[in-house]
Amino acid sequence: MHHHHPCNRKPIILSFFFVLYLNLHNQQTIEARNPSQFTIKPSRDVSIPEIKRHLHRFGYLSKDNEPDDVLFEQALARYQENLGLQITGKPDSDTLSQIRLPRCGFADDVEPKTTPLHTKQKYVYFPGRPRWTRDVPLKLTYSFSQENLTPYVTPTDIRRVFRRAFGKWASVIPVSFIETEDYVIADIKIGFFTGDHGDGEPFDGVLGVLAHTFSPENGRLHLDKAETWAVDFDEEKSTVAVDLESVAVHEIGHVLGLGHSSVKDAAMYPTLKPRSKKVNLNMDDVVGVQSLYGTNPNFNISGLLASETSTNLADGSMIRFEEIMYSTLTTFMAMCFLNW
Incomplete structure (x- = not known):
């Protein structure tokens, strides 16, 4: 007798799991009254x-x-x-x-939730789901203001950190981020500024607003020059040091069109402790941004799940039933796609 592999009936199985997948990722929308801002207290x-x-x-x-x-x-x-x-x-x-806790100054999504299943997948969008629209394959340029840097981090380290941060998002969506020396024509303009710097959202010095970003296709990504930015906590001993890569990853998410997530492990969660790092994308971040731009054909979902599982086990946190359910479903989907 011929035995069928559990993934052989692909149309039925994939359709069923796709419906569950969408239910597990019921997206919400936030009102973009102000730019996204990280604050610290x-x-x-x-x-x-x-x-x-x-x-x-x-x-x-x-x-x-x-x-x-x-x-x-x-x-x-x-x-x-x-x-x-x-x-x-x-x-x-x-x-x-x-x-x-330090947090993003952008207002949270406060509308009542209408999710069909109680899950922790809570990514949100800006009104109208704005995204970057360019010819396919999508390529976005970014540049740093040479007149507006920080004394705490060298230009070389700044470029290295942002290259890594952009790479996290590029690994999951079919979008390329290319650094350019031409700040004026770059799609994404990055700089460190103090006080009133001309965008209507003045910075307020140490322990206030850390950074702010605007929704697509604005592209401005501003960081407060007054903050103690760090790339290595072994070298930077300040108790109020802020990890540059963690903020960069979060703000790039806003640049791409994502709002805040209520998933604590997500890069788009609105708080970040001083002297802490959150530089990896969570499944919530990935599904949110992929629903805007599609999936990078080289994206390895099993690798992300393995990373999330090892992180959960390493920090001793309990894995709730719906997380196990979600991971199991997603792993099964990945297996089916691999055998397609």
């Missing part, structure tokens, strides 16, 4: 008025009226949901710790 106690100001700033509370207890609890619950915290509606210790 020192570790300290957080008062109720400060919590309210935080919720106001990131879109959870209206700025018109002082919230009553019910509105405050509802806003805090939405914040907890978007940041992947336990939803209590109370200013518990985990929530206060999260509020103290």
Whole structure:
């Protein structure tokens, strides 16, 4: 008797898993009122008025009226949901710790979730799903402002870090990023600036806004020159040092059209601890950006899953049921595609 390989009935199996794949990745849209901005706050106690100001700033509370207890609890619950915290509606210790963390100043997606399945895949887009539109194959140029650099990192290291950061995204989508010396005509313009630098979003010095980026096809990627940028924490001992590559990877995601994710391990998650690194793309980042640009034909999904699994096991975190379910489904999809 002839035995069929489980992947032989490809149209049925792939269609079934494709539907589950889409359900697991229900995309959301954020309102692009301001450029994306990373901010950082020192570790300290957080008062109720400060919590309210935080919720106001990131879109959870209206700025018109002082919230009553019910509105405050509802806003805090939405914040907890978007940041992947336990939803209590109370200013518990985990929530206060999260509020103290460095984060992106861009407002979060605060609309109620309507995901068909409770998953951690929560990537979002800018309104209208803007993306770069060029002739295929898509090639984007980037350049650095030679007049606007940082004293903390050499130009050579800056170029190396951004080349690596662009490479992370290029490895999963059919887009090439090419460095050019011509800053004026480059698609993506990168520079370190201080204070009011002409884009309507002035930087505010140390421990304030770290960087800001605009949605496609703007291409401006600005970093605060006042911050202590680092490429090696063994060399840079400052307690407020910020990893340049981690911010670069995050901001390039915005340049490509992604908003914030509620997946804590995602590069597009809105917070980043000082003296910490988050330079690798999570499956949530990958699926989000691939839904905008398609898939790099050389993309190895099994390698990404192996990397995510080893990271989860290494840091001792528990892998929840839906994560196991998702990884299993995605691995099975990869096997089917490989045997297509």
